[in-house]
Each structure stands twice: as C-alpha cells, then as structure tokens.
Amino acid sequence: MDGFLFDVKVLELADEQGEFCGKLLAGAGADVLKIEPPGGQATREIGPFYHDQVHPERSLYFWHYNFGKRGITLDIESPPGTDLLKQLIAEADVLIDAQPLGTLEKLGLDWNALQALNPRLIYVVLSPFGHSGPWRDYKANDLVHLALGGQMMCCGYSPTDDGSYDTPPIAPQMWHAYHIAGNQAFIATVGALIGREMTEVGEMIELPIHQAVSVCTEIDVPHWIYGQTPCYRQTGRHAQPAIGPEVQFPTKDGRYSIILPNPFPGGYETLVGFLEGKDKAGDLNEDKYKEPKNRRGRAFTEHFADIQAACVADFDLEEIWHEAQELGIPWSPIRLPEENPDDVQWQTRATFSQVEHPELGESYTYTGAPMLPNECAWRQGPRAPLIGEHNQEVFCEQLGLSVEEMADLQDKGTV
Amino acid sequence: MGVKKRRPLEGVRIADLTWLLAGAGGPRLLASLGAEVIRIEWRDRLDFLRYMPPFASRTRERAEKAGAMDLTGLDTGKVQSVNRGGYFNDINAGKYGISLNMKAPQGRELFKKLVAVSDVVVEAFTAETMQKWGLGYDTLKAIKPDIIYMQQPGWGYKGPYVKYASYGPIAQAVSGLTEQSGLPAPHPPAGWGFSYMDWSGAYYCAMTILMALYYKKRTGKGQYLDCSQVEPGIGMTGTAVLDHAVNGRHYQRTGNRSPYTPAAPHGAYPCAGDDRWIAIAVTSEEEWQAFVRILGNPDWAEQSRFASLAERLQHQDELDRLVSAWTQEQEPFGLQERLQAAGVPAGVCQTAQDRIERDPQLKHLNWLLPLEHTEIGTWPIKDIPFHFANGQVSQGGPTERAAPCYAEDNAYVYKELLGLSQAEIEAFQDEGTI
Numbered sequence: 028m029d030g031f032l033f034d035v036k037v038l039e040l041a042d043e044q045g046e047f048c049g050k051l052l053a054g055a056g057a058d059v060l061k062i063e064p065p066g067g068q069a070t071r072e073i074g075p076f077y078h079d080q081v082h083p084e085r086s087l088y089f090w091h092y093n094f095g096k097r098g099i100t101l102d103i104e105s106p107p108g109t110d111l112l113k114q115l116i117a118e119a120d121v122l123i124d125a126q127p128l129g130t131l132e133k134l135g136l137d138w139n140a141l142q143a144l145n146p147r148l149i150y151v152v153l154s155p156f157g158h159s160g161p162w163r164d165y166k167a168n169d170l171v172h173l174a175l176g177g178q179m180m181c182c183g184y185s186p187t188d189d190g191s192y193d194t195p196p197i198a199p200q201m202w203h204a205y206h207i208a209g210n211q212a213f214i215a216t217v218g219a220l221i222g223r224e225m226t227e228v229g230e231m232i233e234l235p236i237h238q239a240v241s242v243c244t245e246i247d248v249p250h251w252i253y254g255q256t257p258c259y260r261q262t263g264r265h266a267q268p269a270i271g272p273e274v275q276f277p278t279k280d281g282r283y284s285i286i287l288p289n290p291f292p293g294g295y296e297t298l299v300g301f302l303e304g305k306d307k308a309g310d311l312n313e314d315k316y317k318e319p320k321n322r323r324g325r326a327f328t329e330h331f332a333d334i335q336a337a338c339v340a341d342f343d344l345e346e347i348w349h350e351a352q353e354l355g356i357p358w359s360p361i362r363l364p365e366e367n368p369d370d371v372q373w374q375t376r377a378t379f380s381q382v383e384h385p386e387l388g389e390s391y392t393y394t395g396a397p398m399l400p401n402e403c404a405w406r407q408g409p410r411a412p413l414i415g416e417h418n419q420e421v422f423c424e425q426l427g428l429s430v431e432e433m434a435d436l437q438d439k440g441t442v
Numbered sequence: 443m444g445v446k447k448r449r450p451l452e453g454v455r456i457a458d459l460t461w462l463l464a465g466a467g468g469p470r471l472l473a474s475l476g477a478e479v480i481r482i483e484w485r486d487r488l489d490f491l492r493y494m495p496p497f498a499s500r501t502r503e504r505a506e507k508a509g510a511m512d513l514t515g516l517d518t519g520k521v522q523s524v525n526r527g528g529y530f531n532d533i534n535a536g537k538y539g540i541s542l543n544m545k546a547p548q549g550r551e552l553f554k555k556l557v558a559v560s561d562v563v564v565e566a567f568t569a570e571t572m573q574k575w576g577l578g579y580d581t582l583k584a585i586k587p588d589i590i591y592m593q594q595p596g597w598g599y600k601g602p603y604v605k606y607a608s609y610g611p612i613a614q615a616v617s618g619l620t621e622q623s624g625l626p627a628p629h630p631p632a633g634w635g636f637s638y639m640d641w642s643g644a645y646y647c648a649m650t651i652l653m654a655l656y657y658k659k660r661t662g663k664g665q666y667l668d669c670s671q672v673e674p675g676i677g678m679t680g681t682a683v684l685d686h687a688v689n690g691r692h693y694q695r696t697g698n699r700s701p702y703t704p705a706a707p708h709g710a711y712p713c714a715g716d717d718r719w720i721a722i723a724v725t726s727e728e729e730w731q732a733f734v735r736i737l738g739n740p741d742w743a744e745q746s747r748f749a750s751l752a753e754r755l756q757h758q759d760e761l762d763r764l765v766s767a768w769t770q771e772q773e774p775f776g777l778q779e780r781l782q783a784a785g786v787p788a789g790v791c792q793t794a795q796d797r798i799e800r801d802p803q804l805k806h807l808n809w810l811l812p813l814e815h816t817e818i819g820t821w822p823i824k825d826i827p828f829h830f831a832n833g834q835v836s837q838g839g840p841t842e843r844a845a846p847c848y849a850e851d852n853a854y855v856y857k858e859l860l861g862l863s864q865a866e867i868e869a870f871q872d873e874g875t876i
Contacts, residue, residue, distance in 0.1 A: 032656060033657075156803050166782065166787040170698060170700070170709075171787045177793065194629075212828070214645065215830070221655055226448060235827060237807075246636070265611075391688055397646055397669075398673065402664075
C-alpha cells in the first residue's frame with residue numbers, strides 16, 4: 028500500500044526541535060532526507076544508549092526520532108556544501124528548518140532566495156520563540172518550554188491541607204514541548220501541501236515553539252479569560268479552580284490505577300454495582316445515597332474516593348480493570364510505556380513493530396502507526412540512518428557527482 | 443503582493459459529529475486551515491462543554507480585565523444559555539453549527555444529503571453507533587465514493603477493547619505518559635493536570651484527515667480511518683519502549699531533572715511570592731559559569747564538588763538546596779531576564795494569567811485572536827501557532843467567528859447547501875428533526 032504522502036520529498040535540517048515532525052512525515056510516507064553536519068547531528072548524543080555505550084550510532088533517542096528517514100552529512104556552511112544544499116532544495120517539496128535562527132540567511136538562503144530556487148517549496152521554520160519579539164534570543168529546552176507554556180503550573184501534586192504547596196510544579200517527561208510543536212508543525216505542513224495543489228506556489232510557515240506549547244493546555248486559559256479564576260494543580264487530575272475528587276489510587280502490587288467518574292446518566296450506579304460485585308461498595312448502597320443531592324459536597328467525594336481506593340488496593344494493576352471497562356466504567360491501569368507491547372489490543376492493531384538493525388544483527392520493538400487506515404500504510408522502517416549512510420545514493424546517484432568529486436568533498440570535510 | 447490570500451483547505455467540507463476536546467479539537471484545526479466544518483448537534487445530548495464553566499459573564503468590566511485587547515459586543519441583556527460556555531467557545535471556533543436529530547430516520551436521511559456534498563465525515567461516537575444507524579463506511583461510500591470517514595472510539599475500532607471508554611486521563615495512563623510524569627518513587631506519578639491526550643487526540647485527528655485529504659487530492663481515493671486516542675500517546679513513549687527492548691530497563695521518573703542529557707542544576711526552583719517557581723536548565727560549562735556569576739559568585743559554587751558537570755550531577759541534591767535557598771529570595775520574572783541575558787536557559791513556571799496578561803512574547807505573536815460570538819460578543823480565542831506567509835490561516839476559519847450558537851447555521855446549511863425550501867425546513871423543525 029502507498030503511504031499517504033507517497034510523492035512528497037522532505038529535507039530536514041533539524042535538532043530535537045524538528046526531528047519529531049520529520050519522523051511523522053516519514054511515517055506518513057514522505058521521503059524524508061535528514062541532512063546532518065559531518066560527524067552527525069548533536070541529537071546523537073542524547074541518551075539512553077544501546078547497552079549504555081555513549082556513541083553517535085547508539086543513541087536510542089536518535090533511533091526513535093529518526094526512524095524511517097534517510098540521512099546524509101553535509102557541511103552546508105562551506106561553499107560547495109551550500110551549493111549542494113541548493114540543488115537538493117530545488118528538488119524538494121518541504122524543507123524543515125529547526126536550526127538556530129538565521130543559519131540559512133547567512134548562506135544567502137532567505138525566503139526570497141529559497142522561492143527563487145524552488146517556487147513550490149514549503150519552508151517550515153521551528154524556533155524556540157519566533158524570529159522577532161522581546162524573547163527572540165531567549166534560550167530554552169524542553170523543561171523551560173513547559174514552564175513558560177503553562178504545562179508545569181497545571182501538573183504536579185496536590186497542595187497540603189493548608190492550601191500551600193510543598194512540591195514543585197512538574198514537567199512531564201520526555202520532550203513533550205517538541206512533541207506538541209512537531210504535531211502542530213505537521214498539521215501546518217500537510218495543510219500547506221494541500222493548499223499548494225490549488226495555488227501551485229509554495230509557502231513559508233513559522234512555528235514558534237513557545238506559542239505552540241502555550242496553546243496546549245486546557246481550562247486554565249478560559250478560566251482566566253472568562254472569570255479571572257486561577258486553577259490549582261493536583262495529583263493525577265486536572266488543575267481546577269478548586270481541589271477536586273481523587274481519581275488515582277494505589278494497587279495491591281504497588282502500582283497505580285485511575286477511575287474516572289462516568290458523566291453519563293447511570294454512570295454512578297454502574298460503578299456502585301461493580302464495587303458491590305467485588306464486595307467493596309462500603310455503605311454506598313444505603314438509601315440516602317440514591318438521591319443525587321446527597322452525593323454532593325466535599326465530604327461525600329472524599330468518602331467515595333476512599334471506597335474506590337479500598338477496592339483498587341485489593342487487586343493487582345492488571346487484574347480487574349477489564350471487567351470494569353466492559354461495563355463502561357472508565358478505569359485504566361497506569362502503565363509503564365514498555366508494558367504496552369504485550370497488550371493484545373496493540374498486537375491486534377500492530378501498534379508496535381519490529382525493526383531490524385542489520386549491522387547489529389538484531390531487531391527491536393518500536394512504536395509504530397498511530398492509526399489504522401484502510402487505503403494507505405504507515406511506514407514501518409527502516410531504522411534511523413547511520414551517519415552519512417545515504418551520501419553515495421544522494422550525492423552520486425541523485426545529484427550526479429563523480430566518485431572523484433565525492434572523494435574530494437570527503438577529504439575537505441564537506442560531507 | 444496584491445494577490446488575494448487563499449485558505450489552504452478552501453473547498454473542503456467536513457461533517458463534524460464529534461464533541462468534547464479530543465473529538466471536536468481536530469476539526470477546529472482543520473477550520474483554521476480553511477475547511478468548512480459543520481458541527482452537528484442535537485439538543486437532547488449536547489456537548490458537556492456547552493454546560494461547563496467558565497461562562498461568559500454578563501458584566502462588561504470583568505471581561506475587559508480578562509485580556510489585553512478591546513472586548514466589545516457583550517450583550518448584557520441575555521440570560522445564561524447553552525451558548526455561553528467559554529471553553530466550548532474556544533474549542534469550536536471557526537465552525538458552522540447545525541441541529542440535527544441523528545436518532546430520527548428523517549434526520550439520518552438529511553445527514554446523507556450532507557454526506558453527498560462533503561469530503562470528510564468525522565465522528566467520536568461509541569464504536570457501533572454509525573453502523574447501528576445504517577451509516578457505516580459502506581453506506582457513506584455509496585453516497586460519496588471518495589468520502590474520507592474517520593472513526594475514533596477511544597481504544598480504536600479494530601481489537602478486543604472496541605467498547606472501552608477513553609478520556610484524556612485514561613489515554614495518558616495506559617500509554618505510559620502518566621507514569622513518566624512526577625517525582626521519583628516513592629512519590630506516586632503526578633500525571634497530567636490537563637487532558638494532554640485530548641489535545642493530542644485532536645492533533646492526530648487533524649493530522650490523519652489531512653494526510654487522507656492529500657492522498658485524495660493526488661489519487662482521487664477516499665478512505666476509512668480507524669483512530670484511537672491511546673495510540674498517539676504510545677507513539678510519544680518510543681524512547682522508553684526502546685530502552686526496555688534494547689537494555690531491559692524499566693522507566694523511572696526523575697522529577698524535573700534531565701534524564702538523558704546530563705544537566706545540573708535542572709529543575710523548578712522556588713521564587714519569592716506565593717507558589718512562584720522558575721525552571722532553570724544548566725547544561726554546558728559556559729552556562730554554569732554564567733549562572734554562578736548571576737548568583738553573585740557565592741563561595742559554595744567554588745567548591746570542588748561542583749567543579750564539573752559530573753561533580754554537579756553527583757551532588758545534585760545539595761546543589762538544588764543551595765540554588766533554592768538563593769532563588770526563593772528572587773522575584774521570578776526579573777530573575778528570568780537576568781539569567782536569559784547571561785545566556786542561561788530559564789523560564790518562570792507561568793500561570794494562565796501570566797501568559798494572558800504579562801508574557802510579552804505571546805502578545806507579540808498575537809496568540810489570542812479576538813473573535814466574535816453571536817450571543818456573547820467578542821472574546822479572545824487561542825489562535826493556531828503556525829504563521830503562514832501566503833495562505834490565509836487563522837482560528838476564525840471560513841466563518842471568521844468564534845464557536846457557533848446551537849443551530850446557528852441551519853439556514854445556511856439546509857437552505858443554501860442542501861437546497862431545502864423554507865416550508866421543508868419548518869416541517870423538519872416541527873417534527874423535531876432539526
């Protein structure tokens with residue numbers, strides 16, 4: 028089956044800010060060519076590493092975020108490198124640029140020059156704060172983005188009884204600022220590809236990561252806009268104007284589960300019936316609780332949470348949640364990521380795939396398709412490119428350099 | 443250039459049978475790109491967000507305080523209604539809205555007429571609802587051969603968990619994202635203080651429909667898309683999955699410390715004020731030197747146990763205590779500026795108020811867009827964060843409006859689009875079909 032973006036050629040000049048977007052485009056079927064500096068992109072230094080060997084070909088971070096791409100090395104700032112880059116740009120549909128701002132401009136490749144090279148080019152620029160504005164030159168990483176973007180003030184642990192916090196706001200790991208930015212950059216890119224079918228001309232898209240992250244919270248912004256009401260972070264549940272009922276409870280085997288309230292009519296009764304079946308309903312069968320008005324207020328929600336906690340505490344993590352879900356009770360184990368490949372649901376849907384690393388003689392479990400299409404296929408390989416793996420293919424076969432010219436570029440450190 | 447700007451998804455029509463954020467957020471993004479999104483609702487089972495606070499109040503003064511922009515058009519005369527939910531207003535900006543009773547056979551016939559002039563049908567019902575109504579993919583395809591049909595039961599249609607319920611917190615919990623957030627054990631996971639997987643569900647809904655639309659443009663073929671809310675979350679845990687597959691290692695939370703790029707100090711540090719914190723990330727030697735300078739070169743920073751990154755990582759608990767003792771005397775935003783000016787990545791843990799009223803960069807980027815809502819007037823709506831040079835792209839979409847009131851666009855859709863007469867429309871209204 029085809030990939031969705033079967034005829035789209037993407038060039039990627041990106042570190043961790045843009046690699047996820049490139050990975051998604053590759054998954055969607057585009058031919059993504061990653062251009063790394065000679066010696067390899069700095070993201071190859073991010074752990075964890077294969078057998079803990081700190082080595083640019085052993086970064087599992089790099090493996091995951093560059094799966095499905097091809098890779099070349101090129102010193103784009105050297106004159107012959109710039110020239111080769113221009114040749115590649117002339118043939119590309121999309122250029123993902125997540126380099127320090129101004130990198131291409133310094134080479135004479137501003138948006139006007141890029142358009143002259145390739146009027147159909149879709150040029151996507153990801154930067155921490157955008158190309159202008161008072162924070163333009165601020166430095167950020169994942170943590171700093173999630174602080175400024177508002178995620179951290181929503182995430183963390185409940186305050187103590189006196190309402191003060193003895194724990195810091197929490198940045199959920201790992202690299203979600205770049206996931207959030209990458210997902211939205213993908214949306215903009217494919218939107219622009221569709222628009223180009225009509226206009227026949229390219230597009231420049233700027234995506235400031237700070238803005239992308241700042242729009243990805245929920246009710247804190249409307250609560251401030253509409254009521255000047257702050258929201259308070261609380262363990263395992265939405266930040267809210269008031270501290271709400273607990274939904275996260277420890278299991279018998281020392282893990283955690285969540286049970287969400289079912290908002291539909293009958294949701295409460297179903298849960299009580301289920302708890303009763305486990306002989307864990309406490310006093311919830313008493314007549315007084317049949318009246319919804321007696322199930323309001325803090326005292327009841329705490330009591331109700333205690334009863335649910337006592338039930339969850341009597342079973343192992345994976346033990347009874349299926350039974351609850353069969354009844355429509357929104358219950359879930361809080362799993363470790365690595366526990367999902369064994370789940371029959373994901374096996375049925377081929378959510379994970381085995382990817383070969385021929386030079387290691389091994390294959391490993393990767394996360395795969397985020398959905399199941401019936402007409403197209405999500406890309407299932409190959410593994411991330413080795414440093415300069417496709418140099419020969421791209422420079423000689425595609426751009427027509429001779430073996431001698433290639434050797435010369437290697438000697439000069441251009442590739 | 444003098445050329446009229448065009449919306450990238452001009453001419454694309456989407457029948458939107460979704461709700462909440464995970465469902466309705468995807469079509470929102472498609473509206474920003476110019477798709478004509480028709481949100482279909484019925485009064486007996488309205489989107490909970492229509493009932494959920496906060497509501498647009500009727501006092502103009504409070505509204506003016508809310509955003510750094512001119513807020514006009516508030517109607518003080520109207521009473522509370524299903525059209526006043528602030529969160530709903532944001533999530534459904536740029537869409538058209540109609541009423542349609544899908545449970546009634548006549549309603550489903552009308553829906554089929556809409557399918558015939560649509561490119562995409564997207565829904566977020568429980569798995570078998572559309573089948574039960576005789577509106578499965580085969581039927582839709584018979585009406586419109588190149589239709590793109592997206593179904594998104596929480597755990598996906600294919601597979602044994604087809605009936606299971608999912609909301610953002612469920613998708614976060616099962617995918618592993620919840621476990622990956624928080625202080626190290628014995629602290630429990632902190633999880634997510636908002637439905638990250640509702641936003642992610644919205645992103646992947648939009649992404650998947652866009653991919654399918656591109657494919658349709660190139661090949662003429664529509665398709666059926668079986669989406670889940672959980673799988674996009676799994677896709678964001680890949681490094682941990684690999685660490686286990688390759689090294690047999692189980693994921694362990696590290697709080698706000700950097701697990702895979704050695705850095706110290708790296709965390710949220712308390713500042714002066716009530717629950718004020720600043721995130722600081724010191725990775726390179728250069729950043730460390732600059733950081734120490736800003737601290738005023740305290741004696742402790744000269745000690746050998748902090749002399750190298752390796753040493754700082756080894757003595758991180760102590761380092762964090764010393765840094766905290768200093769930061770808690772500092773006003774957070776001033777400290778952010780001083781650290782950034784010295785080249786140290788740092789940012790205040792901003793509240794919604796900070797982002798709306800203070801953040802000069804977001805203001806510069808016009809992150810909030812004033813959009814008019816027919817009943818509650820003009821309010822700030824979160825604009826999309828991608829800035830197009832040529833295309834017309836913004837959260838107002840083709841309606842150039844915030845969310846629709848209930849049934850606001852019945853006349854446009856039923857009369858102009860589907861060609862019903864006024865008498866037919868009234869008859870459908872009287873019998874409770876629209």
